[in-house]
Amino acid sequence: MSSAVLHLDEVSKTFALAKGRELTAVDKVSFEVERNSIVVLLGPSGCGKSTVLRMIAGLETPTGGTITLGETPVTGPGRDRGMVFQAYTSFDWLSVRRNVEFGMKINGVPAAERREQAEHFIRLVGLSKFLDAYPSQLSGGMRQRVAIARTLANGPELLLMDEPFGALDAETRWQMQELMIDVAEQAQTGMIIVTHDIEEAIFLADKIVFLSAHPGRVKEEIIPAFKSGGRIRSKEELVQTPGYAELERKIMRLMREEGQHE
Numbered sequence: 575m576s577s578a579v580l581h582l583d584e585v586s587k588t589f590a591l592a593k594g595r596e597l598t599a600v601d602k603v604s605f606e607v608e609r610n611s612i613v614v615l616l617g618p619s620g621c622g623k624s625t626v627l628r629m630i631a632g633l634e635t636p637t638g639g640t641i642t643l644g645e646t647p648v649t650g651p652g653r654d655r656g657m658v659f660q661a662y663t664s665f666d667w668l669s670v671r672r673n674v675e676f677g678m679k680i681n682g683v684p685a686a687e688r689r690e691q692a693e694h695f696i697r698l699v700g701l702s703k704f705l706d707a708y709p710s711q712l713s714g715g716m717r718q719r720v721a722i723a724r725t726l727a728n729g730p731e732l733l734l735m736d737e738p739f740g741a742l743d744a745e746t747r748w749q750m751q752e753l754m755i756d757v758a759e760q761a762q763t764g765m766i767i768v769t770h771d772i773e774e775a776i777f778l779a780d781k782i783v784f785l786s787a788h789p790g791r792v793k794e795e796i797i798p799a800f801k802s803g804g805r806i807r808s809k810e811e812l813v814q815t816p817g818y819a820e821l822e823r824k825i826m827r828l829m830r831e832e833g834q835h836e
């Protein structure tokens with residue numbers, strides 16, 4: 575039996591444009607996400623990465639194909655999928671602790687359990703010293719950690735992230751990437767991450783789904799074989815590992831090929 579938690583089977587999305595025109599953004603995309611694995615959607619700008627993620631989140635309805643989570647078809651948003659956006663989505667008037675407790679409070683989790691869970695996830699993202707701080711007192715990377723803790727606290731099976739670190743400076747960005755590896759292992763959550771950053775994709779991914787442009791199709795599924803089935807915990811280690819540079823070159827070549835088709 576397959577250990578996949580999410581299946582996309584020939585998923586398509588055609589948008590209706592003005593004057594009766596149509597645009598097929600995503601065309602028959604199929605892939606699977608194994609339990610607790612990190613899948614990265616990579617590809618040139620406009621290839622439909624965000625549209626695929628939004629369909630998985632249930633924020634957009636496919637015009638063809640099916641998306642199944644476990645045994646259940648995805649027909650709309652649900653707590654089993656937690657979305658982290660690029661823009662910081664914390665509530666500025668609530669402390670870090672209250673931000674992370676918010677979803678649990680809405681879902682009727684008792685106060686003591688809420689508190690314990692919130693502290694657990696805040697610890698996981700390294701913000702224990704900032705439990706009672708407000709988002710405006712935190713840096714961009716720290717605010718993104720709050721958003722991640724808040725989403726994890728709802729107990730999703732899959733964390734969905736669309737360019738989650740795009741707004742961060744380079745150093746904070748790689749710290750966040752390293753944090754995500756820890757989070758994936760400790761929270762036992764699968765992740766689907768959209769990026770167009772090749773290094774980020776190779777670092778984070780157990781599997782890269784590379785999409786071609788206009789319309790978005792799966793051009794290639796890439797398993798970074800040089801990781802030998804494990805994960806690498808630091809960026810320094812990544813770039814020194816034999817096989818990394820070769821995979822980076824291969825993906826750059828794929829990106830260039832797609833660019834030339836536009």
Ligand SMILES: Nc1ncnc2c1ncn2[C@@H]1O[C@H](COP(=O)(O)OP(=O)(O)OP(=O)(O)O)[C@@H](O)[C@H]1O
Nearest residue numbers: 589597599617618619620621622623624625626770
């Ligand atoms: N609501 C919409 N209505 C019409 N067209 C849309 C809509 N959303 C996306 N598109 C189009 O679908 C295509 C794919 O867009 P999408 O944002 O999914 O790509 P992307 O790969 O995430 O791009 P980027 O990397 O630049 O964020 C684009 O041509 C975009 O203009």
